Amino acid sequence: MRIIKLSQEVKFAYEKDEHVPVIILKENVEYVVADFIPITLINQGLGDKMVVNSNFYNDDRVKKKVYNGESLYGKKLITFRNGGVGDLIFQLPAMKYIKDTYESNVELTICCNEQYLDIFKKIDYIDNIIALPLELDILLSNDYFVNFEGLIESSDRAKFINAYDSHAEKFFVKPKNLIPVLQSDEQYDKIVLREIDKSKINIVIGFQASAPIRSVHPDLYANLIAEVSNLYPNVKFYICGTKKQSKLIDNLVDALKSQAKVFNCVNWSKKYSELGMTISLIKHSNCVISPDSGLLHVAGGFEIPNIGLYGAFPSELRIKYYKNSIGLDSMSNCIFGEANKYKSCFQHGINSCPTAIKNAEVFSPCMNIFRPSDIIDALHDLKILN
């Protein structure tokens, strides 16, 4: 983590992509940022605007605020990290436990990327939510902070313990209940209940994870949806993804209509891009099928039956606390698999895995082992299909 300050206001995005939000860094304000931010600024020719670029944890002002398990009675605690929906949800059981323990005599703030604020807006045990980038003054106005940057990606311990346990450890607590308590927006709930037909079996599909390394090929979903629709005409599928993935989802839906004559499949995120709408959809659905992505963890939080598709790391490190959950783990002969019971490679990052690259593919070959029959069996186990 770094502290940076710029000599003039700068607007930039992490990637040159219309779907990536633009961030504004104000002039002469100290910000707490992840290590890659100064590198990104330099790569984008903005390095000369940085008048401060120092190590966050070496700053004396910061050292006093690191949370080490002190009493939080009457105190203010802030957490922050980049990362997606799942990464942000993992901290919630511990925060709920803290709120319950101190009977609301503690103020809790979460700081995350703006596009994910919807997760927390209606959660009553979180007092404040603010968007990154985090100003140092705001952090210092709290009594303590907990930072989760790299907790999973950079830790060997993350290969052995569940993500909820590792996040609870950062708070020095051991909640008995490690299922996140989520709340949806009532306005979005009303729209969803008008949109969906509750007499049908409504299945949400998480199109892809945030990185190709954990995602499945769209053909798997195409074959699954065609097969299920043929046998169970009362099922409706809602495919959810990011704005960037919308065109690919459209291609999938169009192919199903034209080639398989399947018309019970909707590109949900094209119609409703707000994360809050997807959260409400999941809450009112019958089941979620997804690779390791935030949608799966939202399902877990609402105790909606779910099926997780895992390859790079095992399902038990993510979903073992959820109710009515099935983990489908790919056990392959990939040379990067480690000698653990799931043969996981634990590869992270935003690119394809090394084996995929060598095979000139996008998706991890271990994720190509899944068959529709694996998922259909799991749907039977969950009594979603009879």
Added chain:
Amino acid sequence: MNQPNLELKIRQQQKIIFQLNDLISVVIDKIDKTNPDFKKEVNETFESIKSKIYSISGNIKKTKYNIN
């Protein structure tokens, strides 16, 4: 040698083959351009080896968590 250790050894050997492949790809590119048939034969042999290394197979393990 017990099964887990044997498996680890195989994976270590496969990693070495993986790295050798990168090296061989560089060598193939350097083969004398006046002997295209030889280069073709070498290339085909190593493509065949590569397909065995990068051919991924396996099975799916299903785990049920807290099913009512």
